[in-house]
Amino acid sequence: MASAFEKFEFISDPRDGKDFDLVKNLEAAVLRGSDLAKEILGGLEYKFNNPNFSIPHSRIEADINGFKERWEAIRAFEEDGDGDEEDIEDQDELCVEICYWLETLQGIGGESFRYIFNEYINFEGFGAFGQGNQLNYDQEFWELITNPSMPRDLLWELSVGDSAERVADPDESGHIYWYPLRDLYGAPRYLNHLSISPVASTNLLSEINKKYEGWGSPNPFNLHTLLNVNADIHVLKDLDPESVRDNLIYEVKLLQGDDWLYEAEVLPEPDWRNASLMRNLSKNTIGY
Amino acid sequence: MAQRILNEEFVEKYDWILKPYFATSQGKLEYEEAKSAVENDFSKPSGIGALLIATRMSEEFKAGIVNIDDHLDSDSEVLRTLLYYHPDLTKKQKDALQKLGIIKLDNKVAELYKSAWNPDNPTMVM
Numbered sequence: 001m002a003s004a005f006e007k008f009e010f011i012s013d014p015r016d017g018k019d020f021d022l023v024k025n026l027e028a029a030v031l032r033g034s035d036l037a038k039e040i041l042g043g044l045e046y047k048f049n050n051p052n053f054s055i056p057h058s059r060i061e062a063d064i065n066g067f068k069e070r071w072e073a074i075r076a077f078e079e080d081g082d083g084d085e086e087d088i089e090d091q092d093e094l095c096v097e098i099c100y101w102l103e104t105l106q107g108i109g110g111e112s113f114r115y116i117f118n119e120y121i122n123f124e125g126f127g128a129f130g131q132g133n134q135l136n137y138d139q140e141f142w143e144l145i146t147n148p149s150m151p152r153d154l155l156w157e158l159s160v161g162d163s164a165e166r167v168a169d170p171d172e173s174g175h176i177y178w179y180p181l182r183d184l185y186g187a188p189r190y191l192n193h194l195s196i197s198p199v200a201s202t203n204l205l206s207e208i209n210k211k212y213e214g215w216g217s218p219n220p221f222n223l224h225t226l227l228n229v230n231a232d233i234h235v236l237k238d239l240d241p242e243s244v245r246d247n248l249i250y251e252v253k254l255l256q257g258d259d260w261l262y263e264a265e266v267l268p269e270p271d272w273r274n275a276s277l278m279r280n281l282s283k284n285t286i287g288y
Numbered sequence: 289m290a291q292r293i294l295n296e297e298f299v300e301k302y303d304w305i306l307k308p309y310f311a312t313s314q315g316k317l318e319y320e321e322a323k324s325a326v327e328n329d330f331s332k333p334s335g336i337g338a339l340l341i342a343t344r345m346s347e348e349f350k351a352g353i354v355n356i357d358d359h360l361d362s363d364s365e366v367l368r369t370l371l372y373y374h375p376d377l378t379k380k381q382k383d384a385l386q387k388l389g390i391i392k393l394d395n396k397v398a399e400l401y402k403s404a405w406n407p408d409n410p411t412m413v414m
Contacts, residue, residue, distance in 0.1 A: 029413075032347075032411065032413055033411035033413055035414065036414050196414050198414075223340075226340060226341060226344050226412070227298075227301055227302075227344070227412055227413060228413065228414065229414070231344070232348065232353070232354075233345060233353070233354045233359070233367070236341055236344060236345050236348070237345075237362070237363075237364040237366070237367055239341050240337070241334040241337030241338040241341060241366065242334040242337055243337070244336075244337035244338075244340055244341060245334040245335075245337035246337075248302070248336065248337070248340070249322055251298060251299065
């Protein structure tokens with residue numbers, strides 16, 4: 001197992017700490033009982049033992065250019081009236097294809113990570129992802145963000161740098177739900193996944209929670225950070241009990257699903273006092 | 289590498305703490321308020337939030353990553369409260385923590401802080 005990890009090209013960033021070593025950190029996390037760390041190391045080992053699993057950068061470029069051409073055809077029809085309606089492909093189907101494509105990129109290298117996010121942030125027309133047509137993938141990027149091969153400087157930039165806000169959904173209403181009022185305040189939604197992932201160093205966890213702390217209440221990442229194996233005693237001390245409680249209720253309600261999740265400006269306000277959530281929570285989760 | 293976090297797995301990590309907490313009188317008050325609130329305007333203390341943080345903190349001590357002696361003068365009320373309920377603390381150490389300030393808890397919730405030190409608790413880390 002150790003010999004496989006010797007091939008791991010770790011692109012470090014001093015902000016993670018002088019001696020930060022991702023593989024060693026993940027191995028220590030496994031000993032602490034982290035199932036996520038075990039899964040990540042298993043994935044890395046598979047990658048190193050199966051050279052065909054790696055995806056060349058040229059393929060990423062070709063795929064992105066293909067998506068660009070297809071979105072451009074849609075844009076030209078919608079905005080300029082070019083083309084025949086029968087020849088224009090369905091946007092939803094293209095989105096599904098892109099989401100699936102994003103899920104299959106575990107084997108990419110540093111150059112491809114940079115290329116994909118640069119293409120996402122800096123684009124013309126509808127872009128390669130349809131982002132110019134108000135489509136947003138900040139949730140779907142989570143698998144790239146928590147990939148251990150992500151260059152660390154890019155990870156920091158997309159988490160707490162200026163690029164984080166540029167990736168986040170500009171339409172705030174997409175993040176606000178009636179109760180508990182929980183908004184990611186311009187943060188990309190993939191930070192929810194990163195906050196719980198053992199690829200986030202202690203320093204990065206600390207910075208994520210600091211950066212988004214003053215943007216509102218509750219702090220959206222406190223509960224996930226609590227369960228991160230890299231949250232040390234100093235990070236834990238800075239967590240806000242009220243944010244942890246409010247995010248806990250949010251997650252439990254999310255688990256219950258169905259009738260409680262309403263976007264603030266889209267659906268009418270439900271009758272919370274009669275909502276089935278807490279009854280379900282009582283029955284299924286709390287058990288009394 | 290399917291790291292997708294399933295909500296069910298997520299809740300399993302703290303479910304074993306939620307059940308006994310929401311069975312206490314303090315927990316019931318908090319639960320009832322959560323049930324009737326229309327937004328995050330709780331008036332009750334965030335007992336469950338503090339308990340979850342404290343329980344997770346206890347793992348750092350039990351794993352030997354940090355020492356109790358280094359944190360007896362902590363600026364964190366949650367941490368001081370957790371340490372106060374450590375079974376091996378001396379009366380002098382407890383008095384010092386109390387002087388610095390700890391969360392006022394009813395007896396049943398205090399028992400949950402004591403049980404956070406149980407070495408056989410499941411880990412909360414994902």
